[in-house]
Amino acid sequence: MxxxxxxxxxxxxxxxxxxxxxxxxxxxxxxxxxxxxxxxxxxxxxxxxxxxxxxxxxxxxxxxxxxxxxxxxxxxxxxxxxxxxxxxxxxxxxxxxxxxxxxxxxxxxxxxxxxxxxxxxxxxxxxxxxxxxxxxxxxxxAPARTWLDDIADYHRIYSRQARHLVEVPANDAAHIVEWLSASTGVKFQLPDLSAEKLTFEGARLLVAGGKPTAQLLYRDTDNEVFAICFLQSEPIDGKTSLAESMRNDIGLVSWQKGNASYVVVGPSADPNLERIAEAVSTTI
Structure with a gap:
């Protein structure tokens, strides 16, 4: 051998x-x-x-x-x-x-x-x-999965909820700000989007990209649901420009400011999504 x-x-x-x-x-x-x-x-x-x-x-x-x-x-x-x-x-x-x-x-x-x-x-x-x-x-x-993919998946589920759309309703706004600021590490104010004909419904706490993520939910006159989501990220100076993307029927407009990343989510066919995101980016 x-x-x-x-x-x-x-x-x-x-x-x-x-x-x-x-x-x-x-x-x-x-x-x-x-x-x-x-x-x-x-x-x-x-x-x-x-x-x-x-x-x-x-x-x-x-x-x-x-x-x-x-x-x-x-x-x-x-x-x-x-x-x-x-x-x-x-x-x-x-x-x-x-x-x-x-x-x-x-x-x-x-x-x-x-x-x-x-x-x-x-x-x-x-x-x-x-x-x-x-x-x-x-x-x-394969394209790397980002926190925006998680947000789109969440929105596709929660936007179809009727009685259980939010965890904390809009009438407890002070608690929502305190709760989500502490949970995400991001200081914010609740945007008033009545000029865009959107009514604040309440909020949820999610996990996107492995991080705690805030979700503020609004509804328009056609009963379509929109969301503002944000999480803590690596700090930058100033603010990035708005970036549009789509996940099938979900439209997203995202940006980063300071120590947080933001996205406005809604139906991809809605022509006002970018305008809503511009309003949010200046008030949140």
Whole structure:
């Protein structure tokens, strides 16, 4: 048995699994598997692939031999018997040792079995590596989720609520300001949006982007729900410009000011959304 020292871990473990390692290397692998979680995980995958290949081979042996294959074997035997019985330089074929042909088939079958089982183990590993690579590529090119995605999801749910639109109703405005300022770390005033024909309904506390986030809810004369949401962020000097975005049927206008990020949320089809956001950005 040849040494596998210096070869990749998968090769060494495959040889270990097949009983093809020298005794001293078997002890090395035993110690490695006992101490290394990653090595054990690779070993289990190889073992699983080998067992899968063995089961598949067993099933193949149990299947009936196709009639075409039987006919072809018989035909090949008949042609061999009818072939000229001369070897090299006119020597009779019978001079060739008789045991040579019969010894070939067990060797070929054994070799085929080793290749089949090895292929099963290697195929399993390749499949695992391809899946991991595909997931990594998907994660690399997928757009990163932001707090605005969370806000859009919340708005899509809460805007459809009738009796349970808010946690704290509008008639407890003083408590809303105290509660949400303390919870988010952002000082604010409740914007009066009556000029935009919006009525304040109350507030909720959310979690967006992993941070506590305030949600102030308003309703217009058509019973459409709008929201102002904000959370604490890295401080900046001054204020950024308004940025519009959409999440399907949800429109968002966001900006940052001081130590907070803000967004006004409403139906994407509403033409007044940017004007509402401008009013909020100057009063909140």
């Amino acid at each position: 040849e040494s596998t020292r210096g070869l990749p871990l998968e090769v060494r473990l495959s040889a270990y699994l097949d009983g093809q390692l020298p005794e001293e290397e078997v002890e090395e692998i035993n110690v490695l598997l006992a101490a290394d979680d990653e090595a054990r995980a690779v070993y289990e995958k190889l073992k699983l692939g080998s067992e899968f290949g063995a089961r598949a081979f067993d099933r193949m042996l149990q299947e009936p031999i196709p009639l075409d294959l039987v006919r072809n074997i018989k035909e090949a035997g008949r042609n061999e018997e009818e072939a000229p019985k001369l070897g090299f330089v006119g020597a009779p074929v019978a001079a060739v040792p008789a045991g040579r042909r019969s010894a070939f088939w067990p060797q070929a079958l054994a070799a085929s079995l080793v290749i089949f089982l090895s292929g099963g183990a290697v195929g399993y590993l390749i499949s695992e590596q391809k899946q991991t690579a595909f997931q990594a590529a998907s994660n690399q090119f």
